[in-house]
Amino acid sequence: MQKNQMTVVKGLGLDKSFHVRKVLNNINFEIKNGERIGLVGNNGAGKTTLANLIFGRLSPDKGMIEKSKDLRIGYLSQSIDYEVSHFQQSFVGIEENELFHHASGLGLKKVYDWKENRLSHLSGGEKLKLALSMVWSSKPDFLILDEPTNHLDFTGIDWLVSELAKFHGPVLIISHDRHFLNKTVNRIFELENSNIQFYNGNYSDYREEKQQKLANQRHQYNVQQRQVEMVESQMEQLKSWSEKAHRESTKKGSGPSKRQNGFKEYHRVKAKKRDNQVKSKMTRLQNELDKHKVDKPAEEVAVRFQFDSQGKRGKRIIEAKGLSKAFADRRLFQDSHFYINHGERIGLLGENGCGKTTLIKMIIGNEPFFEGELWKSESIKIAYLSQDVADLPADKTAIEALGITERESILQARTYLANLGLTEQHITKPIGTLSLGERTRVKLVDMLMKEYDVLILDEPTNHLDLPSREQLEKTLSAFSGTIITVSHDYYFLNKLCDRLLVFENQGIKRFEMKPEEYFNKDKKNDVDHRKEALMIIENRIAAILGELSLIDQKDPKYFVLDREFNHLLKEKKNL
Structure with a gap:
């Protein structure tokens, strides 16, 4: 067997449950050297659970994981809630030159000079870049990357794509970023209903093959249902005839008793024959279904978002003049001028740590210390979806966390949660047991319950599965208010935004163009x-x-x- 065909990791009959919910059921798979695998599935399908089983953080309830001897796994966790101490501890034992080289490639300059104060003010993207640098510096044989593009700017994504192309070992990528998956993977593992399915090709190939499979299954199911209906109709007719024969066999009639007895016997025989025919048809139908039953295809969840926006406000709603912001000796931007009008879709573009989230905090009033002028209309009502989902109370259920008590509002919230794929079993559990994507959905419902003029979205698609991302794109396109968003999901940003605020050379500039036009200018x-x-x-x-x-x-x-x-x-x- 050639080296690049060697099996590096094998899963045999894996079962895993949490509480009473079975996440993985008899999962079998092989990962061979050099393979690029995209692990996809809806939120809560068990993707991170499977990654943790392979890495060794979790143990299966049943089955086993076989790995090559001395296999070094580099694991990038989905969560970026790293503390300063994590980075300082990790710097020890890693070849510093290697770490600084990767950090520099990702756009982090002079990491070796960073003091504790700088490490404590890292953006989500800077934390992720440091974590990626540490994973690469550990010189792994096998990479597991859980949502690696969340919080990552376009410089970082380009670096990651090029580094993966140079990496010789196998890679398992959990991602909902369609653009990134198309560029990096050649196989898809899909987790659905606790089972695993395999597809060859990138994400677009997988979607096309899956849609074809669903169409075929739907056709076969409909054909079988028509056959079942036909046989059931025949059985109903036979039952009707049988019942009539039973009635005739017990009917009291006139005439000689011998003739009456013969008449009744004839109908008893007839009824018995009909009963046997019904029983025979039922047995044949059951045998056919046992052998060749086609299950009804599970339709993809139709996630529905619904925002309301009140009547139009004044044309200009936000304006900055000579805006500047710095932390200690680190300047984010200075002397910047820009404006935002009602109804515009504004994308914020810039490298990690350039100040995008800081500007959002300034707009919503959470960051009052800056130089220059930042005016916003007093009449606008702003909703803010942050990239941090850790601020939800872990011990409360979704309804409790939303803080609603009126019966009508609770029913509306339950409907929204259900539309987002959160069933009764999800909303009755503590939030601490939900996946990051499921928690993001709870925060989205909080926005859905209120009427807003401006939506500020900081990485809104992070942790959201693909059906939710696609539906969110459609709904936001129909929203009549203003949208300001930070996102490194290229598809999402390009579909939604037609204007940009770009952070470059320590300034903020407005561009009247879509992201695609900007990147290709x-x-x-x-x-x-x-x-x-x-x-x-x-x-x-x-x-x-x-x-x-x-x-x-x-x-x-x-x-x-x-x-x-x-x-x-x-x-x-x-x-």
């Missing part, structure tokens, strides 16, 4: 320059042809113009 400028140069050349060629047509070939000027003409043709061809 250098290419566009290059194309524009080429078009302009081509137009100049073509105009000059036309002018030379006009001059050549008026002078004799023996004229010395003819030779000069002819040489310039040939030179311009070469330049035109190159362009």
Whole structure:
């Protein structure tokens, strides 16, 4: 067996339950060297549980995990709630040059000079980049990355894609980032209803194959249902005839008793025959279903979000003049001017630690210390969804955490929670037992219960599964108020936002373009320059042809113009 075909990790008959809920049921899989596997599934399907079983943080209730001898696993946890001490302890025992090299590649400058004060003011993205640097510096044989692009800026995502391309060992990636999965994986493991399914290809290939499978299953199920209905109809007819024969066999009639007895016996025999036919058809139907039963395909959850926005406010709702912000000796941005109008979809773009979340806190009033002017309309009502889901009370249920007591509001909240895929078993459990994605949904319901003019969303798709992300995109597109969002989900940001506030060179600038246009603006400028140069050349060629047509070939000027003409043709061809 070739080295790149060797099995590195194998799962055999894995079962895992939490309380009374079975998360994994008889799971079997193999991960071979060099494979790039995307582990997908709805929130709470058991993805992080399976990752922890492979890593060894959890033990299965049943079954076992087999690993190659001396396998070093680099595990990036989904949670970024690292403390300063975690980083300081991790710096010990890791080759510093290696760590600083990776940190620099991720855009973190001069990490070796960072003091404890700097480490205590890290953004979510900076924490994640340090954690990634430490995972890479540990020189693992096998990588498990749980939501690696959450909180990561586009510089970090590009670094991660290129580093994964260079990594020779197998990689297991848990992610709901469609763009990232398409760029990095070649197999998909899907967890659904406690079982595992396997697909070849990237995320788009998986979605296409799964939709085809569902369509085939739906067709086969409908065909079988028509057959069942036909047989059941035949049985109903036979039962009706049988009942009639039973009635005739007991009916009192006139005439000689011998004839009456013969009449009754005839109908008893007839009734018994019908009963046997019904029993035979029922047995054949049951045998057919036992052998070839097609289950009704589970329809994908239709997650529905619903926001209300009151009537239009004044056109300009937020404006900054000479805005500056610094922490101690570290300046985030300075002398920045921008505005936000009602109904606009604004994406905040910039590297981790540039001040995006800080600006959001300034807008909502949680960060009052800054220089310059930041005006906002007093009439607007702002909803803020933070990227931190750890602020929900762990010991309370979802309804208790929402703080609602009126019967009508509770029913409405239960409906929203159900639409988001949180069933009764989820909302009666303490929040501390829910996954991060399930907690994000609880926070979304808090926003759904109220009417807002402005939605400020800090990494809103973090921890959300794919059906929820896609539905959230559709609903936010229909929201009539203003949206300000920080997101590193390229698909989500590009679908939603048509204007940008970009953090660059310690300033904040407004751009009237979508993220896709912004990221490709250098290419566009290059194309524009080429078009302009081509137009100049073509105009000059036309002018030379006009001059050549008026002078004799023996004229010395003819030779000069002819040489310039040939030179311009070469330049035109190159362009």
